[in-house]
Amino acid sequence: MVTTADFHNARILIVDDQETNVQLMEQMLREAGYCSVTSTMDPHSVYALHRDNHYDLILLDLQMPGMDGFQVMEKLKELKTGDYLPILVITAQPGHMLRALTSGAKDFISKPFDMMEAKTRIHNMLEVRLLYKQLEHFSRKMASLALHDELTGLPNRRLLMERLSLSIAYARRNKRIMAVMYLDLDGFKLLNDTLGHDAGDTLLSMVAARLVAAVRQEDTVARLGGDEFVIALWELSNADDAVDLASKVMKAVSQPYSIQGRDVSMTASVGVAIYPTHGEDVETLMKSADLALYEAKRTGKNDYRIASQPAGDAHS
Numbered sequence: 001m002v003t004t005a006d007f008h009n010a011r012i013l014i015v016d017d018q019e020t021n022v023q024l025m026e027q028m029l030r031e032a033g034y035c036s037v038t039s040t041m042d043p044h045s046v047y048a049l050h051r052d053n054h055y056d057l058i059l060l061d062l063q064m065p066g067m068d069g070f071q072v073m074e075k076l077k078e079l080k081t082g083d084y085l086p087i088l089v090i091t092a093q094p095g096h097m098l099r100a101l102t103s104g105a106k107d108f109i110s111k112p113f114d115m116m117e118a119k120t121r122i123h124n125m126l127e128v129r130l131l132y133k134q135l136e137h138f139s140r141k142m143a144s145l146a147l148h149d150e151l152t153g154l155p156n157r158r159l160l161m162e163r164l165s166l167s168i169a170y171a172r173r174n175k176r177i178m179a180v181m182y183l184d185l186d187g188f189k190l191l192n193d194t195l196g197h198d199a200g201d202t203l204l205s206m207v208a209a210r211l212v213a214a215v216r217q218e219d220t221v222a223r224l225g226g227d228e229f230v231i232a233l234w235e236l237s238n239a240d241d242a243v244d245l246a247s248k249v250m251k252a253v254s255q256p257y258s259i260q261g262r263d264v265s266m267t268a269s270v271g272v273a274i275y276p277t278h279g280e281d282v283e284t285l286m287k288s289a290d291l292a293l294y295e296a297k298r299t300g301k302n303d304y305r306i307a308s309q310p311a312g313d314a315h316s
């Protein structure tokens, strides 16, 4: 829904070579409650102004010397943002209306204009533009939610799988090694039970930030849900790097936390699987890392284990 505040804060640009017209329009918009109104008398500046300010409405005079409104609209199309161009043309020539509409204008106001009609057309156009922006924002959010964990903002399982596939393909082609690190917090349930779910959420977000800080930018830190995280290590120089990284990640997690004014300690268990030794595809690598993690948990937690063999071979 578009609120009154959205309307009042809408960014409006007036483009007219006649100062009196600009003043009249500015006054009308100000009286109607619009707070973010700017103007230009130079049609050549509209392209750069809109590129930088993303106006919600451009009130465009069609007859201007040097560059007319039609040329301004052509130029604006070069922005190629796939965006809705919010142009309302103002013209004294009835013959220009159809041409303006087919050139990209969304609506028009005829000069001399009736105040009420002009205000209503401006309001209606802004409503469409603001709804369009909300829809865009919403669909971006939905797309991001489909691939990210809402609490921590980290990639979710789906995005992790995509990144792992890419990482394995890269390692295979370049004859490199990469690794999957599976991490699960120790005794997280107790923290939830004693300090509450909100404190648990805060800790999960803090752990996420520490994991991201502990690895390289090209690595992927994902949250699978609950207190389970997986790190896809894009490329390793040698298998020993995985051991160093497991220690580094565990150390990062086990630094004290301050949550709701209390000092909280937490540790993690880690299982590591290395491509190609412990698996040559996503599924086997994940399974190998999971089994190694299970081993670290079983033998006392707060420790890491490197997989011993590809997951599928464990039962053979």
Ligand SMILES: Nc1nc2c(ncn2[C@@H]2O[C@H](COP(=O)(O)OP(=O)(O)OP(=O)(O)O)[C@@H](O)[C@H]2O)c(=O)[nH]1
Binding pocket: 151, 184, 185, 186, 187, 188, 189, 190, 192, 196, 197, 198, 199, 200, 201, 204, 225, 226, 227, 297
């Ligand atoms: N605060 C919070 N808790 C969650 C969330 N998702 C899952 N949990 C809780 O996380 C806990 C994870 O359980 P476990 O991993 O089995 O518990 P644990 O105490 O860490 O056990 P170990 O791994 O054996 O050390 C459960 O209590 C879940 O209810 C969440 O988004 N936020």
